[in-house]
Amino acid sequence: MTRAAPAPRGTRARRPGGPADADATPALLDRRLGAWLLDHALLGVVGVVAFAAAAQGVAVATAAAIAVVAVLLVWVLLAVDLGRTGATPGRRVVGVRVLDADTGRPLGVPRGLLRSTLLLPAVVPTAGAGATLLAWSAAGDTRRRAWHDRLVGSLAVDVRAARPAAAAQPTVITAPVPAPPEPPVDEPSVDEPPTVDLGRLGLAARVERHTRPWRLLVDTGEDIVLGSRTLLGRAPAPRADEPGGRLVALPSDDLSLATTHAVLEVAHDGVLTVADRGSAEGTYVVRGHAARRVAAEPLALEDGDVLRCGDRAMRVRRTG
Numbered sequence: 612m613t614r615a616a617p618a619p620r621g622t623r624a625r626r627p628g629g630p631a632d633a634d635a636t637p638a639l640l641d642r643r644l645g646a647w648l649l650d651h652a653l654l655g656v657v658g659v660v661a662f663a664a665a666a667q668g669v670a671v672a673t674a675a676a677i678a679v680v681a682v683l684l685v686w687v688l689l690a691v692d693l694g695r696t697g698a699t700p701g702r703r704v705v706g707v708r709v710l711d712a713d714t715g716r717p718l719g720v721p722r723g724l725l726r727s728t729l730l731l732p733a734v735v736p737t738a739g740a741g742a743t744l745l746a747w748s749a750a751g752d753t754r755r756r757a758w759h760d761r762l763v764g765s766l767a768v769d770v771r772a773a774r775p776a777a778a779a780q781p782t783v784i785t786a787p788v789p790a791p792p793e794p795p796v797d798e799p800s801v802d803e804p805p806t807v808d809l810g811r812l813g814l815a816a817r818v819e820r821h822t823r824p825w826r827l828l829v830d831t832g833e834d835i836v837l838g839s840r841t842l843l844g845r846a847p848a849p850r851a852d853e854p855g856g857r858l859v860a861l862p863s864d865d866l867s868l869a870t871t872h873a874v875l876e877v878a879h880d881g882v883l884t885v886a887d888r889g890s891a892e893g894t895y896v897v898r899g900h901a902a903r904r905v906a907a908e909p910l911a912l913e914d915g916d917v918l919r920c921g922d923r924a925m926r927v928r929r930t931g
Contacts, residue, residue: 636892636919637755638707638769639865649701650689658682686727694723712756712766722763729759771864771922825883827859827875827918829925835859837875837883843920844872844888861923867892868921876909883927884909885918895919 661681665674689699697708697717709726711718718726756766827835835841840856842849845868847858861868869890876884886909887894894905897917903910912918914929 636769638767639867640755642705642707642769642865643755643767646699646701646705646707649704650699653700654682654685654689657685687724690724690727691720692723693727694718694720706769706771707767708770709765709767712754712760712764718763718765722765726759726763726765729762769922823881823929825875825877826928826930827925828928829861830923831862833861837877839877841875842871842873842888843875844868844870847871861920863921863923865922868923872920873905873918875912883912883929885912886910890921892921 658678658681662674662678665677669677693699693702693709695717697710702708709718710716717723754766760766825837827833827837827841829835838857840854842856842858843861844859845863845866846860848871849855856874869888869892871888872890873888873894874886876886878884885894885896885905886907887905889907895918896903896905896910896912897919898913898915902919912927914927916927918925918927
């Protein structure tokens, strides 16, 4: 039995029985910061509303104490929600989940409370400025895990990057491609056995292979028919020392898709290959339960493979 190759660092392959979010790539720091700001804005609103409601009938100090208790209560509820579901209101808005780094499942309430508690020394005494140190510690890790993530064993993942591969792919219906005409064969004479031009038959076989085009079904809804050479990215362009080709510009919400991210080429024998163009986020090929990071050397693709470039996912199909 052939074992699937392990998923490269920085990406996760689906685990049998695990949640769909375990397929997501590590969340970018700007999205994690957005979730943190939304959750703390919620805590601020709770504190202001509790203080305003209590200040009408009690002393200011008592109203402030009531507001602090209300904020702490909501903070505990957020930590419990994080441990049970891997999300909080802010994380649900931006599409981020915090899961166990090894199993891809929620942390559980005790570890969710511990992770939230570890954040307090970096946030409360410095009025949030200590979050900069957390971001710095995460930026130096290949899976963007800050020091509190490494202590607890958690990983913040991007749910939006996992959904395109897990969702059902659109069905492409194409008209059948007629077979190439058979080469004419001269009628043999009575004395002469029939002859077959093997060269012409080989040419017909090559033509038949090229009548089955490769297509790229992008999670944005685009259906791209691939030519001999295709460049993918936000604004792709060939290098000065290489041939051109079709330029396919794709949107990127978080700029994780590079300007020229990857190149796809169809060889003379019909084999489709992909190569990374030195992108920061990398190019990944997901085949079955295994994911593989693509280097600068071309990697052959198969029908049904899922190609991930930054926050874009696309499925490779061969029609005909």
